[in-house]
Amino acid sequence: MFGNKPDTPEHIDERVRAALDELELKYELDDDGDFRFIFDLEEGRSQVGFIRSRTYDFAGVEIREVYSAGLRSKGNFDPRTTNILLEQNMQVKIGSWGVMKQSDEQHVAIFTAKVSADLTGPELIAVILAVLKTADGMEERLDGRDEF
Numbered sequence: 257m258f259g260n261k262p263d264t265p266e267h268i269d270e271r272v273r274a275a276l277d278e279l280e281l282k283y284e285l286d287d288d289g290d291f292r293f294i295f296d297l298e299e300g301r302s303q304v305g306f307i308r309s310r311t312y313d314f315a316g317v318e319i320r321e322v323y324s325a326g327l328r329s330k331g332n333f334d335p336r337t338t339n340i341l342l343e344q345n346m347q348v349k350i351g352s353w354g355v356m357k358q359s360d361e362q363h364v365a366i367f368t369a370k371v372s373a374d375l376t377g378p379e380l381i382a383v384i385l386a387v388l389k390t391a392d393g394m395e396e397r398l399d400g401r402d403e404f
Contacts, residue, residue: 269309269320271374276307278377295388301402303392305384311373322383323368324391325404326353330361337398341365344394350386353394367391 267289276283276291283293289309296302305324312319327337333355341353351369358364367390369383395404 267309269311269373272307272309272320272380275375275377275380279381281381293384295384297389297392301392301396303388303395304404305388305391307380307384318373319370320373321368321370322351322380322387323366324387325364325366326391326394327365327399328403329363329365331363333363333365337365340398341394344390348386348390350383351390365394367394 268285269289272291276293281293283291286292286306291307291309292304293306294302294304303324305322308321308323310320327333329337333341338355345352350371351367353365353367356364356366367387369387371383375383391404392402395401
């Protein structure tokens, strides 16, 4: 399932591919050209993460998103969960929680770090691990499962 694909569309950011290949990380590419990977974490848990190929310019700096889902809710998240996510936003050094509405009945809390598009392999792995561990930690804390 996971493996580095040699034939890719033009919208794949080759800098990400090079960094992940340097780190010898297995990944797959989705239809948008984003990189998807799974990490085995501590105590038998795993977490899915993504790196967007598409970048954005902010104040002359090219940035990209590294993200991972942490929670799913039928309908809106309850106020307690929302407050816990917001409180963690104040504690983390990089990244923040946001909520994506997939449908009227489905919402997903996603932890996202917006970083320089030119990160090296070692810098990128540090961001990846921070994002995945934060998302998985919240999933374990509030949901108790290992869905993502």
